[in-house]
Amino acid sequence: MPAYIAIADDHYLVAAALADLIKKFDNYDVLLVAENGRDLLEKLEHSSQLPDIVLLDINMPEMDGFETASQLRQRYPTVRVLVLSMNDREDHLIRMVRNGARGYLLKGCRPSELNLALNEIMTKGFYYSEYFTTQLIRNLTGPSSNGTISVFNLNEREYEFLKLACSDLTYNDIADRMSVSPRTVDGYREAVFQKMNVKNRVSMAIKAVKYGLIDL
Structure with a gap:
């Protein structure tokens, strides 16, 4: 049985391309595509199947990724969030982690890394890329060695x-x-x-x- 993926991204062409790419990965299928966080939550309410993973953009109209991740954690705690964003701000990464994200990818990543991230989240529950780990450590250790x-x-x-x-x-x-x-x-x-x-x-x-x- 494939793992189901939901995509929330306000750029239609990006979302469509992601959906086509994920369908080519072994053991994955796309359950739904949403234009923003509010659209995603509304579609989940009427869906008989929950996604295993939500690919979530940050900057979206109606409801952004921060609020969406928080709502998903409250309403659907079994659904895992993987952020896929153009935004590489450290404070945004930390905020998404605090709101329940299990991993964080930049949209410039290779398809192989996206596939790896999905596999890791399905098997381990999280995906910590080198970028993710570096930023997480820098922000969560408080004052760094250089003060x-x-x-x-x-x-x-x-x-x-x-x-x-x-x-x-x-x-x-x-x-x-x-x-x-x-x-x-x-x-x-x-x-x-x-x-x-x-x-x-x-x-x-x-x-x-x-x-x-x-x-x-």
Whole structure:
């Protein structure tokens, strides 16, 4: 009995080409093709058969890959997600993993690697490519050996400021804790805001929790 694959990609030609390719692999068949995450979930609701693996793009209208992966994990925990995206941003990879993805491939990969990934996910439950493993280790180990937080490229002092600023301490309190002047703390704040692309302390704290940089 073949393993069933569902594809969610808003580019019709890409989705069609993927479907044709997968049908040529031994022991695989394409169950359905969806235009986006919402379309995928709607089709699954009316399907008598669940896919074994969902090939999921990230950037899609209606419902993107992040939300789709999260919904799949909640509604269909036996369905495994393999991301296939043009997006090579490290923070996006980590976010997809946290939302339940079992592997992450770039669309520039060879057909043989896609076939290998499907086989590994079916047999082992996951596929860790060299790219996937490198990015995962860089982001999940916290401060790296060169003193940066790789998600936002924060150095150790900026990361220390971030953790203190996500508490109820005032900026003057933070300056005392870090044994620096308030002017230096202002510099840390401006650097962290810029690197994290936020405009205020609340947004910074929310983003830090979202990306696992702090625990509240």
